[in-house]
Amino acid sequence: MIKAIKGTRDILPPESAVWNRVEETAREVLSVYGFSEIRTPVFESTELFARGVGADTDIVAKEMYTFDDRDSRSLTLRPEGTASVVRAYLEHQLHRDPQIWKVYYLGPMFRRERPQKGRFRQFHQLGAEVLGSDHPAIEAEVIELLQLFLDRIGVGETELLVNSIGCGHCRPGFLRKLQVALSEIEDRLCQDCRRRCRSNPLRVLDCKREACQPVIERLPSILEFLDEPCRLHFDRFLGYLERRDIGFRIVPRLVRGLDYYTRTTFEITSRGLGAQNALVGGGRYDGLAEVLGGQPTQGFGFALGLERVILLSRQGDRPASAGQPQLFVAPLGEPALDRASLMAREFRRQGIHCFMDFAPRSLKSALRLANKLQAGHVLIVGENELKTGQFPLKRMRDGRQILVSETEVVSRLENGF
């Protein structure tokens, strides 16, 4: 038997209805905040991600689905969305527009990780990007939007973590200090941290091991090294959050795994997700456009894991309201089925949610099926009815039944039986 690839899965009804509701809510909220949808290709030149995400990141180093096209170009299934959005912005010369560009995307991403709770190889992200503004207020506005969205779909109990990781001017100084500090206490850290000391020192700050915590707490904090503009930016950002009554926790150890982030970074986490507790991750990436060979362009955005959000969403509890047929057409015998299917066509053209089954069934089993589907009414089409032109229309709620002609069916359904 052929099965779905590891780390991928089918979203079947009625779960697909939950996805639709969540996506619909996202579109509404984003639209209200002035974001338009962008749809970029699911595969891109490998180079885009190698440069945009950072060659040293785990994503690029060992998680991408990369393959050679027939003309030997190296292509990659997108592992994230921001690089593509910035690529599109540059490619279409959108910096010529005077206004800031606000777009969102919604779709599958691909990373070859070991699957676990809340983590898949094909997973879905909702992301939004604001290009062309470095104002801290836009950052608070984006977080405000996320709050509204999470609230609307019934995700409670989240925590907002914020930090600033400085910029190209002030971060190198911090990194040097950090490395010096790390070299002094390296022997008191766990195996993983020792490795990180060399590969990605910032990540040591993010270690979750109990034993490392006292050591990590003594390490220098990036916030002490911010230069004046970065300091000011961060303070203003926090001020905008406070004025919106958005609670947050400053986590100087919050660093992002992607290289292009500058200044503001944030994460929204939740208990109840297991180990993969990040619902949303985002931040500012003023350096990305240049890395991709374009004009310097300020950018700020987030990505949200839809699987994770849906895992927490109360939407799943709601019974599927859509999908119940107003009318179930029950044909008895093959000649009746032919006529019944034409009748169904007419009902549907008039907007009636009409279900027809083509299996040869007894009336009893047809009604059983209608009941299971929670059909509102059943129209019985048998030999006798075709002769007389009068069809029993049965209301399932109370079992009441009337005789109607074919042309009366729709008006009967619409005018309360």
Next chain:
RNA sequence: GUGAGUGUAGCUCAGUCGGUAGAGCACUGGAUUGUGGCUCCAGCGGUCGUGGGUUCGAUCCCCAUCACUCACCCCA
């Protein structure tokens, strides 16, 4: 890539201290010649993940392998 746990009916699971398996739900039919839900009765459905070993005999014990799950790692 590493570790742990779990693989028995479509689903959720029981069970056999080694003698080729059962429940509930679901499905089909009947009780009601063309009338659902409740109830009752009957039926359908399993190479006990796969391969090998031990044994007279393995779903059960051993080994390997695959799949799934969770965790590490990393991240959404």
